[in-house]
Amino acid sequence: MNKEIESLRDRRLRPKLTLHLCCAPCSSYVIGLLEESFDLLLYFYDPNIQPKEEYERRRDESSRYADEKGIAFVEGAYEVENWNTLVRGYEDSPERGERCRLCYEMRMAETARFAKGNGSSYFTTVLSISPHKDASRINDIGFAMQESFGVKYLPADFKKKEGFKKSISLSRENGFYRQDYCGCLYSKRG
Secondary structure (H helix, E strand, O other): OHHHHHHHHHOOOOOEEEEEEOOHHHHHHHHHHHOOOOEEEEEEOOOOOOOHHHHHHHHHHHHHHHHHHOOEEEEOOOOHHHHHHHHOOOOOOOOOOHHHHHHHHHHHHHHHHHHHHOOOOEEEEOHHHOOOOOHHHHHHHHHHHHHHHOOEEOOOOOOOOOHHHHHHHHHHHHOOOOOOOOOOHHHHHO
């Protein structure tokens, strides 16, 4: 990621990037890292987040932060039934298992589709900031979506260089609601 950003800076380019986000705490550090190099478009597409009240709380907190930063925010469809159908049979899959892979693919495919349709040159996701998420798997899926949708994927492992710790600090500074599970009810059980 750093080489890509340096190359853009050297060429004095600031392309549009669609950033998939799941919540304000995870996105705060990532937005700060990317906003100097990219014209950001924040995309909240998270049909995995349940119950609906939790989804709305995370969406509203993310939207509020986007407003404060002056960054465009778009909410995708809340397709919880499609998500439930997708992961049926994987309810007992462990964190980082097959259920998570399917969930990443669904959200990143929709993000890439949205990015392409909205004129973004790049897309990425904040998901790799979590110590519970497999950045290598997320990046592999991102590259597959790049091939499928024809929009460049910006690979990252945002938890590196203390990114996760910095996101916690930013969450406290901004008074964000911090959840205790990824959003999927099956992860809450585990």
